[in-house]
Amino acid sequence: MSYDKTVTVVTPHGFCAGVVRAIDTAEAALHRFGAPLYCLNEVVHNQQVVDKLTAQGVIFVHELEAIPPHSVVLFSAHGVSPETFNNARIRKLKIIDATCPFVAKVHAEVRRYASRDYAILLIGHRTHEEIIGVRGEAPEAVTVIQTQNDARIVSLPQTDRVAVLTQTTLSVDEADRILKVLKKRFPRLERPAKTDICYATEHRQEAVKRLATDSDLILVLGSSNSSNSRRLVEVATQTGCPATLISKLSELNAIDFTDKNRVGITSGASTPESFLEACVQQLSTKGFHRGTTLTAVHEEQVRFPLPRDLRM
Ligand code: SF4
Numbered sequence: 527m528s529y530d531k532t533v534t535v536v537t538p539h540g541f542c543a544g545v546v547r548a549i550d551t552a553e554a555a556l557h558r559f560g561a562p563l564y565c566l567n568e569v570v571h572n573q574q575v576v577d578k579l580t581a582q583g584v585i586f587v588h589e590l591e592a593i594p595p596h597s598v599v600l601f602s603a604h605g606v607s608p609e610t611f612n613n614a615r616i617r618k619l620k621i622i623d624a625t626c627p628f629v630a631k632v633h634a635e636v637r638r639y640a641s642r643d644y645a646i647l648l649i650g651h652r653t654h655e656e657i658i659g660v661r662g663e664a665p666e667a668v669t670v671i672q673t674q675n676d677a678r679i680v681s682l683p684q685t686d687r688v689a690v691l692t693q694t695t696l697s698v699d700e701a702d703r704i705l706k707v708l709k710k711r712f713p714r715l716e717r718p719a720k721t722d723i724c725y726a727t728e729h730r731q732e733a734v735k736r737l738a739t740d741s742d743l744i745l746v747l748g749s750s751n752s753s754n755s756r757r758l759v760e761v762a763t764q765t766g767c768p769a770t771l772i773s774k775l776s777e778l779n780a781i782d783f784t785d786k787n788r789v790g791i792t793s794g795a796s797t798p799e800s801f802l803e804a805c806v807q808q809l810s811t812k813g814f815h816r817g818t819t820l821t822a823v824h825e826e827q828v829r830f831p832l833p834r835d836l837r838m
Contacts, residue, residue, distance in 0.1 A: 530787055530813075531783070531786075531787050531788075531789070531812075531813050531814045531815065532787065532788055532789070532814065532815055532816075532817040533789045533790075533791060533806060533809050533814040533815070533816050533817065534737065534740070534741065534788065534789070534790050534791065534816075534817045534818070534819070534820050535790075535791045535792070535802065535806065535816070535819050535820070536733045536734065536736065536737040536790060536791070536792050536819070536820045536821075536822055537733065537819055537820070537821050537822065537823075538726070538729050538730060538733055538822075538823055538825075538826055539730060539733065539791075539792040539793045539797075539802070540793045540794075540795070540797055540798070540799050540802060541795060541796070541797070541798070541799070542724070542725075542726030542795035542796075542826075542828070543626075543726070543826070543828040543829055543830050544603050544626030544627070544628060544629070544724070544726070544795070544830065545570045545575075545603060545626075545795055545796045546829075546830075547603070547624065547626070547627075547830040547831075547832065548569050548570050548602065548603035548624040548626065549569065549570065549575060549579070550832060551600065551622060551624040551832055551833055551836060552565065552569050552579050552584055552600055552624065553579075553582070554832055554836040555598060555600055555622045555836060556582055556583055556584065558836060559598045559620070560583075561582070561583025561584075562583055562584070562585045562597070563583060563584050563585070563598050563600055563622075564584075564585050564586075564587055564592075564593040564597050564598065564599045564600065564619075565579070565584050565585070565586050565587070565599070565600040565602065566587060566588070566590060566593075566599060566600070566601055566602065566606065566610070567586070567587075567588060567602050567604070567655055568586060568602060568751075569584070569586075569600060569602045569603060569624060570602065570603050570796035571604075571748075571749050571751045571752040571753070571755075571796050572748065572749050572752060572794075572796040572797055572798070573749050573773065573774075574797075574798050574800070574801055575796060575798060578798075584600070590610065590613050590614055590617055590619070591617075593617065593619060595617050595618045595619070596618050596619070596620075597619055597620070598619070598620045598622060599614055599619040599620065599621055599622070600622045600623075600624055601621065601622070601623045601624060601625060602624060602625075602655065603624055603625060603626045603629070604625070604626075604629060604654070604655040604656040604659060605625035605626070605629040605630065605633060605655070605656060605659040605660065606625070606655075606659045606662070607658065607659045607661070607662020607663065608662060608663060609662055610659070610662070622833060622835065622836065623833055624833065625659075626694070626724075626830075627830055628694050628722070628724040629656055629659070629660070629694055631722070632656075632660050632691055632692075632693075632694065632722050633659070633660055633663050635689075635691050635718050635722070636648075636660055636661075636663040636664050636667070636668060636691065637663050637664065639664075639667070639689040639691075639716075640663065640664035640667040640668075642687065643667075643687060644667065644687040644688060644689045644716070645667060645669070645682045645683065645684060645685075645687065645688050645689075646664065646667050646668045646669070646688075646689050646690075646691060647668075647669055647671050647677075647680065647688065647689070647690045647691070647708060647712075647715075648660060648661060648668050648669065648670050648671065648690075648691050648692070648693075649670075649671045649672075649690065649691070649692040649693065649696065649701055649704050649705070650670060650671075650672065650692060650693030650696065651672060651693065651753065652670050652672055654693065654753055656693055656694065656695070656753075657670060657693055660691070660693075669682070671704060671708070673704070674703055674704050674707050676704075677704045677707035677708045677711070678707055678711070680708075680711075682712075685712055685714070686714065687714075687716075688712045688714065688715050688716065689715070689716045689717060690705065690708055690715055690716070690717050691717070691718070691722055692721070692722040692723055693722070693723075693753070694722055694723060694724040694727060695723070695724070695727045695753040695754040695757060695795075696723055696727070696753075696757065697731065697757045697760055697761055698723055698727070698728055698731055699731075699761070699764070700760075701723060725826065725828055726754070726795045726826070726828075727754050727757070727795070729822075729823040729826065730754065730758055730792060730794070730795065731757065731758065731761045732822060732823055733792060733820075733822035733823055734746070734758050734761050734762045734765075734769075734790075734792050735761060735762075735765050735822075736820065736822040737762070737767075737790040737792060737820055737822065738761075738762045738765035738766065738767035738769070738790065739765065739766075739767075740788060740790070740820075741767050741788050741789060741790035742767070742768075742785065742786040742787055742788045742789065743767070743768050743769070743770070743781075743783075743786040743788075743789050743790070744759075744762040744767050744768070744769035744770075744789075744790040744791070744792065745769070745770060745772050745778075745789060745790070745791050745792075745805065746758040746759045746762065746769055746770070746771050746772065746792055746793065746794065747771075747772050747773075747791065747792070747793035747794065747797045747801055747802055747805055748771060748772075748773065748793055748794030748796065748797045749773045749794075749796070749797075750771060750773055752794045752795075752796050752797070754794050754795045754796075755771060755793070755794030755795075755796070755797065756771065758792055758794060759771050762790075767790070772805065775801075775804055775805065775808055778805060778808050778809065778812075783812055783814075789809065789814060790820075791805065791806065
Protein backbone atom coordinates (compact mmCIF):
# COMPACT_ATOMS: atom_id res chain seq x y z
CA MET A 527 0.00 0.00 0.00
CA SER A 528 1.48 3.39 -0.87
CA TYR A 529 0.78 6.63 0.89
CA ASP A 530 0.70 10.07 -0.67
CA LYS A 531 0.22 11.96 2.53
CA THR A 532 3.01 12.20 5.09
CA VAL A 533 3.29 13.74 8.50
CA THR A 534 6.77 14.71 9.66
CA VAL A 535 7.56 15.44 13.29
CA VAL A 536 10.55 17.70 13.87
CA THR A 537 12.87 17.43 16.83
CA PRO A 538 13.47 19.16 19.17
CA HIS A 539 9.87 19.86 20.08
CA GLY A 540 7.79 19.79 23.25
CA PHE A 541 8.85 19.98 26.88
CA CYS A 542 11.89 22.07 27.81
CA ALA A 543 13.93 21.75 30.99
CA GLY A 544 12.03 24.57 32.73
CA VAL A 545 8.64 22.96 32.08
CA VAL A 546 9.82 19.52 33.18
CA ARG A 547 11.12 21.09 36.39
CA ALA A 548 7.88 23.03 37.01
CA ILE A 549 5.69 19.92 36.58
CA ASP A 550 8.06 17.77 38.66
CA THR A 551 8.02 20.50 41.32
CA ALA A 552 4.21 20.50 41.44
CA GLU A 553 4.12 16.70 41.76
CA ALA A 554 6.87 16.62 44.38
CA ALA A 555 5.09 19.34 46.39
CA LEU A 556 1.83 17.37 46.25
CA HIS A 557 3.69 14.32 47.45
CA ARG A 558 5.43 16.23 50.24
CA PHE A 559 2.61 18.45 51.49
CA GLY A 560 -0.52 16.71 50.18
CA ALA A 561 -3.53 18.26 48.43
CA PRO A 562 -4.70 20.89 48.01
CA LEU A 563 -1.68 22.62 46.57
CA TYR A 564 -2.47 26.13 45.35
CA CYS A 565 -0.80 27.38 42.18
CA LEU A 566 -0.80 31.07 41.30
CA ASN A 567 -1.73 31.14 37.59
CA GLU A 568 -1.04 28.20 35.27
CA VAL A 569 2.15 26.41 36.29
CA VAL A 570 2.99 26.28 32.56
CA HIS A 571 0.81 27.57 29.74
CA ASN A 572 -0.82 24.33 28.67
CA GLN A 573 -4.37 23.17 29.30
CA GLN A 574 -3.59 19.43 29.26
CA VAL A 575 -0.91 19.91 31.94
CA VAL A 576 -3.26 22.07 34.02
CA ASP A 577 -6.08 19.50 33.73
CA LYS A 578 -3.79 16.65 34.79
CA LEU A 579 -2.47 18.51 37.83
CA THR A 580 -5.99 19.63 38.76
CA ALA A 581 -7.01 15.97 38.85
CA GLN A 582 -4.07 15.31 41.20
CA GLY A 583 -5.15 18.02 43.66
CA VAL A 584 -3.69 21.31 42.44
CA ILE A 585 -6.01 24.33 42.67
CA PHE A 586 -5.17 27.06 40.18
CA VAL A 587 -5.98 30.62 41.25
CA HIS A 588 -5.28 34.07 39.80
CA GLU A 589 -5.05 35.99 43.09
CA LEU A 590 -3.13 35.26 46.28
CA GLU A 591 -6.24 36.44 48.15
CA ALA A 592 -8.03 33.31 46.95
CA ILE A 593 -5.60 31.13 48.94
CA PRO A 594 -6.34 30.38 52.62
CA PRO A 595 -3.53 31.52 54.99
CA HIS A 596 -0.93 28.85 55.93
CA SER A 597 -1.53 26.94 52.68
CA VAL A 598 1.20 25.87 50.27
CA VAL A 599 1.49 28.03 47.15
CA LEU A 600 3.36 27.14 43.98
CA PHE A 601 4.74 29.95 41.82
CA SER A 602 4.73 29.07 38.13
CA ALA A 603 7.62 28.65 35.69
CA HIS A 604 6.99 32.24 34.52
CA GLY A 605 8.03 33.72 37.86
CA VAL A 606 6.48 36.46 40.00
CA SER A 607 7.46 39.92 41.20
CA PRO A 608 9.09 40.56 44.60
CA GLU A 609 5.82 42.20 45.64
CA THR A 610 3.96 38.92 45.07
CA PHE A 611 6.60 37.09 47.11
CA ASN A 612 6.12 39.57 49.95
CA ASN A 613 2.34 39.33 49.79
CA ALA A 614 2.57 35.56 50.00
CA ARG A 615 4.77 35.85 53.08
CA ILE A 616 2.33 38.32 54.66
CA ARG A 617 -0.44 35.75 54.09
CA LYS A 618 1.79 33.18 55.82
CA LEU A 619 1.86 30.94 52.78
CA LYS A 620 4.50 28.27 52.35
CA ILE A 621 6.13 29.19 49.01
CA ILE A 622 7.36 26.66 46.49
CA ASP A 623 9.01 28.49 43.62
CA ALA A 624 8.99 26.77 40.21
CA THR A 625 10.33 29.82 38.34
CA CYS A 626 12.45 28.60 35.44
CA PRO A 627 16.13 29.34 36.15
CA PHE A 628 16.36 31.15 32.79
CA VAL A 629 13.59 33.52 33.91
CA ALA A 630 15.25 33.91 37.31
CA LYS A 631 18.41 34.99 35.45
CA VAL A 632 16.49 37.87 33.81
CA HIS A 633 15.16 38.93 37.24
CA ALA A 634 18.75 38.99 38.53
CA GLU A 635 19.86 41.09 35.54
CA VAL A 636 17.15 43.68 36.26
CA ARG A 637 18.30 43.91 39.89
CA ARG A 638 21.94 44.26 38.81
CA TYR A 639 21.32 47.03 36.26
CA ALA A 640 18.78 48.84 38.46
CA SER A 641 21.23 48.90 41.37
CA ARG A 642 23.67 50.76 39.07
CA ASP A 643 21.01 53.30 38.03
CA TYR A 644 20.54 52.00 34.50
CA ALA A 645 17.40 52.63 32.47
CA ILE A 646 16.29 49.15 31.43
CA LEU A 647 14.51 48.39 28.16
CA LEU A 648 12.73 45.05 28.41
CA ILE A 649 11.72 43.55 25.05
CA GLY A 650 8.61 41.43 25.57
CA HIS A 651 4.85 41.21 25.77
CA ARG A 652 3.47 43.63 28.35
CA THR A 653 0.71 41.40 29.66
CA HIS A 654 2.70 38.16 29.79
CA GLU A 655 3.23 36.88 33.35
CA GLU A 656 6.99 36.63 32.84
CA ILE A 657 7.26 40.30 31.88
CA ILE A 658 4.98 41.40 34.74
CA GLY A 659 7.19 39.50 37.20
CA VAL A 660 10.51 40.70 35.73
CA ARG A 661 9.36 44.32 35.51
CA GLY A 662 8.27 44.10 39.14
CA GLU A 663 11.93 43.86 40.20
CA ALA A 664 12.38 47.59 39.46
CA PRO A 665 9.21 49.08 37.94
CA GLU A 666 10.60 52.62 38.01
CA ALA A 667 13.66 51.60 35.94
CA VAL A 668 12.04 49.25 33.40
CA THR A 669 10.29 50.24 30.16
CA VAL A 670 8.67 47.41 28.22
CA ILE A 671 9.26 47.42 24.46
CA GLN A 672 6.81 45.26 22.60
CA THR A 673 7.22 46.36 18.97
CA GLN A 674 9.71 48.01 16.62
CA ASN A 675 7.56 51.11 16.83
CA ASP A 676 7.87 51.14 20.64
CA ALA A 677 11.65 51.03 20.09
CA ARG A 678 11.47 54.00 17.69
CA ILE A 679 9.52 56.25 20.05
CA VAL A 680 10.68 55.27 23.53
CA SER A 681 12.00 58.22 25.49
CA LEU A 682 14.28 57.84 28.49
CA PRO A 683 15.26 60.32 31.22
CA GLN A 684 18.97 59.68 30.46
CA THR A 685 20.82 57.84 27.69
CA ASP A 686 24.23 57.28 29.31
CA ARG A 687 23.32 54.10 31.11
CA VAL A 688 20.85 52.02 29.15
CA ALA A 689 20.57 48.25 29.17
CA VAL A 690 18.35 45.92 27.19
CA LEU A 691 16.91 42.59 28.33
CA THR A 692 14.40 40.25 26.68
CA GLN A 693 11.61 37.85 27.52
CA THR A 694 12.89 34.26 27.29
CA THR A 695 10.33 33.08 24.72
CA LEU A 696 10.47 35.75 22.02
CA SER A 697 10.93 35.26 18.31
CA VAL A 698 14.71 35.42 17.87
CA ASP A 699 14.34 37.28 14.55
CA GLU A 700 11.80 39.81 15.82
CA ALA A 701 13.88 40.48 18.94
CA ASP A 702 16.89 41.12 16.66
CA ARG A 703 14.90 43.60 14.58
CA ILE A 704 13.80 45.50 17.69
CA LEU A 705 17.35 45.40 19.02
CA LYS A 706 18.70 46.96 15.80
CA VAL A 707 16.34 49.91 16.21
CA LEU A 708 17.34 50.34 19.86
CA LYS A 709 21.07 50.16 19.07
CA LYS A 710 20.69 52.99 16.56
CA ARG A 711 18.84 55.10 19.09
CA PHE A 712 21.05 54.28 22.07
CA PRO A 713 24.60 53.63 20.81
CA ARG A 714 25.85 52.86 24.33
CA LEU A 715 23.21 50.22 24.87
CA GLU A 716 24.44 47.39 27.11
CA ARG A 717 23.20 43.82 27.24
CA PRO A 718 24.15 40.69 29.17
CA ALA A 719 26.93 38.55 27.69
CA LYS A 720 24.48 35.70 27.13
CA THR A 721 21.13 36.25 25.41
CA ASP A 722 17.97 36.01 27.54
CA ILE A 723 16.05 34.05 24.89
CA CYS A 724 16.42 30.50 26.14
CA TYR A 725 17.92 27.50 24.35
CA ALA A 726 14.52 25.78 24.04
CA THR A 727 12.90 28.76 22.33
CA GLU A 728 15.84 29.16 19.98
CA HIS A 729 16.09 25.46 19.09
CA ARG A 730 12.35 25.04 18.44
CA GLN A 731 12.36 28.10 16.17
CA GLU A 732 15.42 26.85 14.27
CA ALA A 733 13.74 23.44 13.90
CA VAL A 734 10.43 24.82 12.63
CA LYS A 735 12.29 26.89 10.01
CA ARG A 736 13.88 23.67 8.68
CA LEU A 737 10.52 21.91 8.74
CA ALA A 738 8.78 24.80 6.97
CA THR A 739 10.97 24.49 3.89
CA ASP A 740 9.66 20.97 3.30
CA SER A 741 6.01 21.17 4.34
CA ASP A 742 2.68 22.27 2.84
CA LEU A 743 1.29 23.01 6.29
CA ILE A 744 2.72 23.15 9.79
CA LEU A 745 0.73 22.26 12.86
CA VAL A 746 2.10 23.81 16.03
CA LEU A 747 0.68 21.97 19.02
CA GLY A 748 0.22 24.20 22.04
CA SER A 749 -2.18 26.39 23.98
CA SER A 750 -3.16 29.82 22.70
CA ASN A 751 -1.64 31.53 25.77
CA SER A 752 1.72 29.80 25.24
CA SER A 753 4.12 32.49 24.04
CA ASN A 754 6.70 30.11 22.61
CA SER A 755 4.01 28.12 20.72
CA ARG A 756 2.58 31.27 19.16
CA ARG A 757 6.08 32.37 18.13
CA LEU A 758 6.53 29.00 16.36
CA VAL A 759 3.43 29.72 14.26
CA GLU A 760 4.81 33.17 13.37
CA VAL A 761 8.28 31.84 12.53
CA ALA A 762 6.88 29.09 10.27
CA THR A 763 4.57 31.56 8.52
CA GLN A 764 7.39 34.06 8.01
CA THR A 765 9.49 31.25 6.52
CA GLY A 766 6.76 30.90 3.89
CA CYS A 767 4.72 27.93 5.08
CA PRO A 768 1.14 28.21 6.34
CA ALA A 769 0.97 27.27 10.00
CA THR A 770 -1.73 26.93 12.58
CA LEU A 771 -1.90 26.42 16.32
CA ILE A 772 -3.70 23.30 17.54
CA SER A 773 -4.68 23.28 21.19
CA LYS A 774 -7.36 20.55 21.09
CA LEU A 775 -7.68 17.36 19.02
CA SER A 776 -11.08 18.47 17.70
CA GLU A 777 -9.42 21.45 15.98
CA LEU A 778 -7.84 19.04 13.49
CA ASN A 779 -11.32 18.38 12.08
CA ALA A 780 -11.69 22.01 11.03
CA ILE A 781 -8.62 21.85 8.74
CA ASP A 782 -8.99 21.17 5.03
CA PHE A 783 -6.14 18.78 4.20
CA THR A 784 -7.16 18.35 0.54
CA ASP A 785 -4.04 19.99 -0.94
CA LYS A 786 -1.80 19.35 2.05
CA ASN A 787 0.28 16.28 1.37
CA ARG A 788 3.28 17.11 3.55
CA VAL A 789 2.19 18.13 7.02
CA GLY A 790 4.88 19.11 9.51
CA ILE A 791 4.35 18.91 13.27
CA THR A 792 6.10 20.61 16.14
CA SER A 793 4.98 21.45 19.65
CA GLY A 794 5.62 24.25 22.11
CA ALA A 795 7.83 23.89 25.16
CA SER A 796 4.85 23.25 27.45
CA THR A 797 2.99 20.71 25.27
CA PRO A 798 2.97 17.08 26.48
CA GLU A 799 4.24 14.37 24.14
CA SER A 800 0.98 12.45 24.66
CA PHE A 801 -0.89 15.25 22.84
CA LEU A 802 1.51 15.07 19.90
CA GLU A 803 1.03 11.29 19.68
CA ALA A 804 -2.76 11.72 19.81
CA CYS A 805 -2.61 14.24 16.95
CA VAL A 806 -0.41 11.97 14.82
CA GLN A 807 -2.85 9.13 15.50
CA GLN A 808 -5.83 11.29 14.47
CA LEU A 809 -4.01 12.33 11.29
CA SER A 810 -3.53 8.65 10.43
CA THR A 811 -7.33 8.33 10.29
CA LYS A 812 -7.23 11.09 7.67
CA GLY A 813 -4.81 9.11 5.50
CA PHE A 814 -1.49 10.46 6.80
CA HIS A 815 1.45 8.13 7.19
CA ARG A 816 4.16 9.07 9.71
CA GLY A 817 7.47 9.73 7.95
CA THR A 818 10.96 9.81 9.42
CA THR A 819 11.48 12.30 12.23
CA LEU A 820 13.40 15.36 11.07
CA THR A 821 16.25 16.09 13.48
CA ALA A 822 17.00 19.78 13.10
CA VAL A 823 18.99 20.39 16.26
CA HIS A 824 20.88 17.76 18.22
CA GLU A 825 19.83 16.38 21.57
CA GLU A 826 19.18 18.93 24.31
CA GLN A 827 21.15 18.29 27.48
CA VAL A 828 19.72 20.96 29.79
CA ARG A 829 18.29 19.59 33.08
CA PHE A 830 17.39 21.47 36.24
CA PRO A 831 17.22 20.12 39.80
CA LEU A 832 14.05 20.56 41.87
CA PRO A 833 13.85 23.57 44.21
CA ARG A 834 16.03 22.96 47.28
CA ASP A 835 13.06 22.38 49.65
CA LEU A 836 11.90 19.39 47.62
CA ARG A 837 15.17 17.68 46.80
CA MET A 838 15.03 15.00 49.52
S1 SF4 B 1 10.72 27.97 27.45
FE1 SF4 B 1 12.78 28.44 28.20
S2 SF4 B 1 12.47 30.00 29.77
FE2 SF4 B 1 10.47 29.03 29.41
S3 SF4 B 1 10.37 27.39 30.92
FE3 SF4 B 1 11.24 26.51 29.07
S4 SF4 B 1 13.49 26.65 29.35
FE4 SF4 B 1 12.50 28.03 30.82
